[in-house]
Amino acid sequence: MVEIAQRPVRAPTHPGAVLREDVLPALGLSVTAIARHLGVTRQQLHRVLSEQSGISPEMALRLGKLCGNGEMLWMRMQEAHDLWHARRKLGAELDRIPTLRADAA
Amino acid sequence: MVEIAQRPVRAPTHPGAVLREDVLPALGLSVTAIARHLGVTRQQLHRVLSEQSGISPEMALRLGKLCGNGEMLWMRMQEAHDLWHARRKLGAELDRIPTLRADAA
DNA sequence: CCGAATTGTCAAGTGAAAAGTGACAGTTTA
DNA sequence: TAAACTGTCACTTTTCACTTGACAATTCGG
Numbered sequence: 001m002v003e004i005a006q007r008p009v010r011a012p013t014h015p016g017a018v019l020r021e022d023v024l025p026a027l028g029l030s031v032t033a034i035a036r037h038l039g040v041t042r043q044q045l046h047r048v049l050s051e052q053s054g055i056s057p058e059m060a061l062r063l064g065k066l067c068g069n070g071e072m073l074w075m076r077m078q079e080a081h082d083l084w085h086a087r088r089k090l091g092a093e094l095d096r097i098p099t100l101r102a103d104a105a
Numbered sequence: 106m107v108e109i110a111q112r113p114v115r116a117p118t119h120p121g122a123v124l125r126e127d128v129l130p131a132l133g134l135s136v137t138a139i140a141r142h143l144g145v146t147r148q149q150l151h152r153v154l155s156e157q158s159g160i161s162p163e164m165a166l167r168l169g170k171l172c173g174n175g176e177m178l179w180m181r182m183q184e185a186h187d188l189w190h191a192r193r194k195l196g197a198e199l200d201r202i203p204t205l206r207a208d209a210a
Numbered sequence: 211c212c213g214a215a216t217t218g219t220c221a222a223g224t225g226a227a228a229a230g231t232g233a234c235a236g237t238t239t240a
Numbered sequence: 241t242a243a244a245c246t247g248t249c250a251c252t253t254t255t256c257a258c259t260t261g262a263c264a265a266t267t268c269g270g
Binding site: 023026027029037038039056057058060061062065066067068071075079082083085086087089090093094096097098099100101102 | 128131132134142143144161162163165166167170171172173176180184187188190191192194195198199201202203204205206207
């Protein structure tokens with residue numbers, strides 16, 4: 001039985017890393033060319049690739065169209081990333097929040 | 106055969122509306138009391154309920170713990186909301202983005 | 211009945227993050 | 241060799257969640 005950690009120790013892969021290491025090489029185009037296709041500045045794409053920017057919903061739509069796989073892939077990756085950092089930031093405070101039951105009215 | 110619209114005409118329900126109309130009444134507590142449990146100010150909770158704020162990843166974690174249903178429910182609702190508005194904002198620009206095929210290197 | 215506490219709501223200010231713009235060094239190309 | 245292109249950095253703007261302070265209306269204890 002393999003344990004699937006609900007709270008992984010290390011941060012989930014940044015979407016920018018996938019873009020940089022898998023998608024762009026397969027397309028074989030320069031950052032500038034991809035940015036032109038996406039309709040964003042090459043500077044903004046560069047920030048995503050260098051993991052200085054996350055994937056906004058707008059960017060997810062653009063990438064989803066460009067790659068043909070839809071926006072959900074990018075939304076999911078960013079979501080995993082955001083949740084991991086939010087949970088890390090909240091820390092023990094989450095444990096102090098009770099789970100309330102709805103009383104049948 | 107019922108048509109499921111991929112791009113619904115009207116905006117998806119705001120998570121704050123669900124919280125306001127379904128969750129809070131079932132719990133039978135005041136906004137202030139809920140906010141205290143969540144560990145946020147009553148002003149911030151009010152902004153969510155009045156749909157002036159969205160659900161941040163942090164807030165999703167708090168609500169997930171409080172309701173006992175996990176954070177994904179709230180993340181999904183906010184995601185649907187964000188994507189709908191992003192697509193509306195992008196408009197025809199999305200159509201101008203080509204779908205590129207990866208050339209087998 | 212009245213004063214105090216609580217509650218809902220509004221407005222201004224803070225901080226973080228995405229995105230635009232300008233600049234610059236290194237490389238490619240004609 | 242000069243011009244165009246590319247990657248990268250720094251500055252600015254904008255948006256949004258969140259904090260804080262304030263205030264009117266309501267609830268509650270003496």
